[in-house]
Amino acid sequence: MNGLKNHCNHIISFSLLFLTLLCGLITFKPFSPFQYYTRNVTSTSQKDALGLALAEASTENKAVIIAMVNKAFVEGDDKSMLDLFLDSFWHGENTRGLVDNLLLVNVDQASYERCKFLRLHCYKLETDGVKFDKEEVYMSDEFIKMMWRRTLFLGQVLRRGYNFIFTDADVLWLRNPFPRLSFNKNIDLQISTDRFNGDQWSQTNPINTGFFMIRSNKNTIQLFDLWYERKDKSTGQKEQDVLNGMLHGGVFKKLGLRVRFLDTLYFSGFCQDSKDIRAVTTVHANCCRTISAKITDLSAVIDDWKRFKRSAVNETSTFGNLKHEACAHSWGK
Incomplete structure (x- = not known):
């Protein structure tokens, strides 16, 4: 027991x-x-931040829309430039869904915070020793630096195998541009013009880097490498001037690049307005110096666009009598 x-x-x-x-x-x-x-x-x-941002914004075949902004573009007394840019996607024809593929590149903390608040696809671009947190007036030293930083960044996107449309944030998207763009794989670059001469293959068209679509391949990657290499040898020139010099200097031909120049009837701008509101796809506030002037004149374009959409089918097909007066006066400031 x-x-x-x-x-x-x-x-x-x-x-x-x-x-x-x-x-x-x-x-x-x-x-x-x-x-x-x-x-x-x-x-x-621990993953690469840019890689994640691109993957989230891109389509399945690695295509993305890219725009770049700073604090001056996201702030304003009434509407900011970014507000107008996004409004165009809302009021445009077949454009709302394109925001899902828009990557907003922010060059300062304020614009990054605004982007995140709006729940867009955002990427903060760091630049050592430089703060792009205020309006950089056209052709100022800081403006030129920011344009070259943009060029370097876009070259990095190409290296990652992404095809993209780059758009300035002062471009209104009134219609989906893809039906007006070619998907011919032999065309490497399709770029907007300040004034269209009638020939989509003519190199005498004055290019504008505020809107373009580019394919990622060895030739376009090499183009961006050669383009950026000329930065330090091009004092006082913006990146667009340098690219235009490369175009006319035979670099494009040497690389075997095929370039299509976009008609301002569809890809319009203040330098040369589209004459047909039934055809216009994008409107760029080019030939304008300050953000405030761009906002004033682009707001008038949006208002005209809204009136057109409300109008009867047989009413006028022109953009009213827009003179872009604020932009015209901006050059005297």
């Missing part, structure tokens, strides 16, 4: 010891759903 009692006591003691050890393990390694969440956050944060 005593033997059985002692045996039972041993079993009870062993069981208590096992429970004590088990409790100790639970105490030092508590279960928490946050441990899995934390692990996922850590692994995600």
Whole structure:
């Protein structure tokens, strides 16, 4: 009897010891759903930020729309330039869904915070030793630096295998541009013009880098490399002037690039307005110096566009009598 009692006591003691050890393990390694969440956050944060941003914004075949903004583009007394840009997608024809493929590149903290607040696809572009957090007036030293930084960044996107449309944020998207763009794989670059001469293949068309579609391939990557290499040898020139010089200097031909120049009837701008509101696809506030002037005159374009959409089918097909007066006066400031 005593033997059985002692045996039972041993079993009870062993069981208590096992429970004590088990409790100790639970105490030092508590279960928490946050441990899995934390692990996922850590692994995600270690990934390349640009790669993630591009992947989230792009289509399945690695195509993306890219725009670049700073603080001056997201702030304003009434509407900001970014507000107008996004309004055009809302009021445009078949353009709302394109915002899903828009990557907004932010060159300062204020524009990045605004982008995140709007729940867009955002990427903060860091530039050592330079703050692009105010309006950079056309052709100022800081403006030129920002344009070259943009060129370097877009070359990096090409290297990652992405085809893209680059659009300035002062371009209104009134219609989906893809039906007006060619998907011929032999065309490397389709670029807007300040004034269209009637021939979509003519190199005498004055190019504008505020809107273009480009394919990622070895030739276009090399073009951007050669383009950026000329930065330090092109003092006082903006990147567009340098690219235009490369075009006329035979670089495009040497690389075997095929370029299509976009008709201002469809890809319009203040330098040369489209004459047909039924055809116009985008409107660029080019030939304009300040952001405030661009906002004033682009707002007039949006208002005219809204009136057109409300009008009867047989009414006027022209853009009213827009003279872009604010932009014309901006050159005297």
